[in-house]
Amino acid sequence: MSLTALLLLLLLVAAPIAATATAAPTAYEMLESFHFPEGILPKGVTGYELDPATGKFRADLNGSCSFALEGSYRLSYQPTITGYISDGRLTELRGISVKVLFFWLNILDVARVGDDLDFSVGVASASFPLDNFFVSPQCGCGLDCNDLRIRKLNLGNPSVSSV
Template sequence: MYISLQLPFIILLFTSVVLARRPTAYEVIQDYGFPVGLLPSSVKSYDLNRETGEFMVTLRDKCSFPFDGYDVKFKEVFSGVIKIDKLTKLKGISAGKFWVSMDIVEATRLGDEVDFSAGVFSLGFDVEDFEKSPQCGCGFDCDDLKVKDDKLLDLSM
């Protein structure tokens, strides 16, 4: 009899824990209409004020990677304001080419495109480019890098 009374309590407790699970930063960004690939794969934690949209993301370390000829850099902590299909007041994210680097201050989802703004300059990319999260160091091309590394190892034998 004691065990039969415990079972419903355990099921109720387990159900409430599962239902109370906090969404990941990747799930949250999707809730606002953005693909997960706008966030590096190294997210450690985040804070979000759902009323104002103000957020802060902490990575395991600062992060940089190549993307479409640009060197993209995330500080260990970056922040901004998120609304449906719009990220504004971004701080801690930059992109550069050659010797010029600019702070990314805004990102907007427009249909199948994500536009990034660095003040007066903006550039759009296909949403499909961000289906998976980039890894620090190699970005979206880590599989290609692994194949190249494996081939180099094979040549040394």
């Protein structure tokens, strides 16, 4: 084997490995690095930016996104979601809202407390088990897509508190 052929072979083998090693993590992987499950974001994140110094982030979806979970909660995501992330905390969120009874309320903060996620809408908060968020919901149908149940959520009896 000539030296040129050997170098070409090495380049062909090394290029995919180098590309994989330098690939930026996805938004879902980034969430997991801050101890959040990927399912707090719906499928379809097209990109994100994160300032590691401040924790300020921006996540972009391919358009608006809404869906119901267990028929109890209706969630709506704007095409751009912003806020600040730190270990186990999302603060100053913009672009995510939940329908409670007849009112749409902005989700402002999310905190991981042990095996629960606490969602705050300002004057009230609700806690849900962490394992409800291991799968990302899909825009339009949530976790009940194509008449195939992806996973059962246990949202029937969340712990609700007032601040």
